[in-house]
Amino acid sequence: MTKIYPNSPTSQSPALDIAVDSEPSSFTVWRKSLLFNCSGFTVFDAKGELVFRVDNYSFSKRTEIVLMDAAGKSVFTVRRKRLTLVDHWRIFEGEERRRFSARKHLTLLPSKVLAQVTPCGGEKGPIYCVEGSFSHRSCVVYDELRRPVFEIRRKEAIGGVAFGGDVFRLIVQPGFDSGLAMAIVILLEQMFGSRTAPIRG
Numbered sequence: 001m002t003k004i005y006p007n008s009p010t011s012q013s014p015a016l017d018i019a020v021d022s023e024p025s026s027f028t029v030w031r032k033s034l035l036f037n038c039s040g041f042t043v044f045d046a047k048g049e050l051v052f053r054v055d056n057y058s059f060s061k062r063t064e065i066v067l068m069d070a071a072g073k074s075v076f077t078v079r080r081k082r083l084t085l086v087d088h089w090r091i092f093e094g095e096e097r098r099r100f101s102a103r104k105h106l107t108l109l110p111s112k113v114l115a116q117v118t119p120c121g122g123e124k125g126p127i128y129c130v131e132g133s134f135s136h137r138s139c140v141v142y143d144e145l146r147r148p149v150f151e152i153r154r155k156e157a158i159g160g161v162a163f164g165g166d167v168f169r170l171i172v173q174p175g176f177d178s179g180l181a182m183a184i185v186i187l188l189e190q191m192f193g194s195r196t197a198p199i200r201g
Contacts, residue, residue: 022174027051028155029185031166041067043170043182052182065186066095067179076183078190087191090120091183100125102184104191114139115191117184130184134192137168141184149173150181152188 026046033040033055040054050070067076077095081088087104098120105113112131119125132139139152150172172178
């Protein structure tokens, strides 16, 4: 069986060529729970160690998804805001501290923008813009200064064997929270889905 966790670091795309003192962190995201009869995500670091996981038992309407670390501790919680006309979600640190609000970008004109993530409640803080194509696993997330903070890429195993959309790479720039990056990936999955049914939680 071909391994799914990250290969050795390879050349970066031009979008990530920024001056830093250390290398970006590479993760492999598997759109599958390790638990039987669950939907979710499993995330490995470059050494093949489990870093994050999402395990959803409920198959009711999707309203809340919890991102956990390898030990099962809540890292971020993604909740859908109710009674809104647009796809509007909130990101909580742990399960209670509200941090970010995210909206699906809607426009009648051609646009690379998929979604925007802003601080909750009018608080000051970073603003992130997601651009690209999530269905093709080709996205870059920029901060308010147009600096790339993380990227989603298709993954290829050793020998050129291509994985489907259920396995992809997450490249996180130094200084950016990899947990938050994964929370935004969960948001994109719920907003845009993939070739399989979206996670239900």
